[in-house]
């Protein structure tokens with residue numbers, strides 16, 4: 001048995017464990033277990049610094065989960081968009097392939113609680129119809145292996161899936177949606193990365209939510225993936241008490257970038273059963289984005305998105321940078337709230353400013369540059385972001 005598998009085996013999972021370790025009332029612990037079971041592996045447990053801290057909140061069951069059972073089981077309507085078992089086909093050229101119900105840690109905010117935990121919730125017996133669907137749908141060029149966590153499969157099992165996917169010529173990109181680099185980085189072994197790199201292009205989207213999750217172990221895991229030519233992106237969820245402030249997000253994004261993980265998304269928390277206590281106002285996310293863009297490297301600035309309830313997919317949200325716009329110009333503010341005018345191109349015009357610029361003589365180009373310089377800085381009093 002590999003180290004990561006031993007750590008899974010030694011996880012906190014039972015009601016008695018919860019009572020003993022976290023001092024949860026036995027009856028409440030029983031109800032929480034029925035609602036959504038716990039799995040806290042020893043590595044992630046070791047990251048907790050004090051009760052109620054951002055790591056604790058993500059993994060320790062909380063009575064608040066039982067006070068909020070109104071939301072839908074499947075808020076993103078993944079099952080409605082599932083043409084065959086294990087596949088969700090929401091976007092034109094991409095498909096989600098659920099390959100296991102197991103995870104290295106069960107996150108209390110999980111949107112897929114309905115699928116996660118119990119081995120029978122995602123069955124390997126139905127893989128064949130999933131492969132056939134992917135074979136028949138030639139428009140699908142990108143398959144995201146998810147679950148659960150695909151890296152809960154053994155290397156052998158995962159390789160069987162990859163071999164089969166690589167036999168489908170129209171599938172260009174395979175993505176692994178895995179939280180393992182964050183919650184159980186010991187899973188990223190030399191053998192695993194050696195195997196994965198035979199099936200390129202492979203990408204990995206992982207899921208760090210707080211800078212305390214960036215450790216020597218997780219840096220090593222992400223480094224091994226990057227060294228194997230697997231670009232790693234991060235999807236994080238904005239959560240009250242976990243990362244709902246600029247400083248934490250800044251540290252997280254910069255820390256990720258430093259270990260070669262590209263921040264990809266910040267999600268608004270989904271309307272998930274038992275997870276309402278994690279939700280923040282949208283303004284919190286917009287304010288964070290406002291203080292990231294321009295203030296830290298653009299490489300470290302993710303997209304802020306709402307995954308639309310009912311299956312509308314990811315919709316990006318931006319702080320408001322447009323002050324006004326007419327047919328001649330757009331007036332914008334930058335990250336310091338300085339105001340700039342940018343001349344627009346009239347609709348129907350075949351000649352852009354840029355092509356005009358390229359055709360001019362050097363002398364005329366110079367005069368255009370100075371004109372651009374002149375309109376560059378029109379400072380007006382600071383306007384607060386709406």
Ligand code: SF4
Pocket residue numbers: 102103104105106107109110111112113116147148149179
């Ligand atoms: S790892 Fe992902 S699928 Fe598993 S419990 Fe956490 S959020 Fe849910």
